[in-house]
Amino acid sequence: MATVADAQRDVDHPPREDIRLAGVLAALADPIRMRVVRELAAAGTTKSCVAFELPVSKSTCTHHFRVLREAGVIRQSYRGTARMNDLRRDDLDALFPGLLAALLLAAGTEVDHA
Known part of the structure; x- marks a missing residue:
């Protein structure tokens, strides 16, 4: 449960309508960031x-x-004191249907062949 102190430390996020495909693809072009996303997707939790x-x-x-x-x-x-991370799967799927699933599949295949 979030506390008052947690609420005072809210982190800024772009609203769904401001998320752009170019920004998502640029962010996921880095292998470390793609690894983070793959781990979040696999965990299915924060x-x-x-x-x-x-x-x-x-x-x-x-x-x-x-x-x-x-x-x-x-x-x-x-x-x-922990910063928690969630994958914005619902937002990404609503804006770019199938994109996240395709990227995760491609990244998994790439890792499997490495």
């Missing part, structure tokens, strides 16, 4: 930033999460 084991520094992780958030791919919120 994950904290620290739950991701990414091969980059903490500051670089922060950058990647910010790019995904600003593109409208993820939603971030605070739970206590």
Whole structure:
């Protein structure tokens, strides 16, 4: 449950109508960001930033999460001191039907052949 302190630390997100295909594709062109999205999709639930084991520094992780958030791919919120991440699947599916599923499938195939 969100607390007053959590509400004061709300994170800005673009509204659904401001999410653009070019921004989503640019955000997902990076393999680290695509990995984050694949992990969120596979988990099917909220994950904290620290739950991701990414091969980059903490500051670089922060950058990647910010790019995904600003593109409208993820939603971030605070739970206590943890920054939590959710995939904005409903928004992306409504705006770009089938895109997320196709990208996740393609990324999975790419990883399987690596």
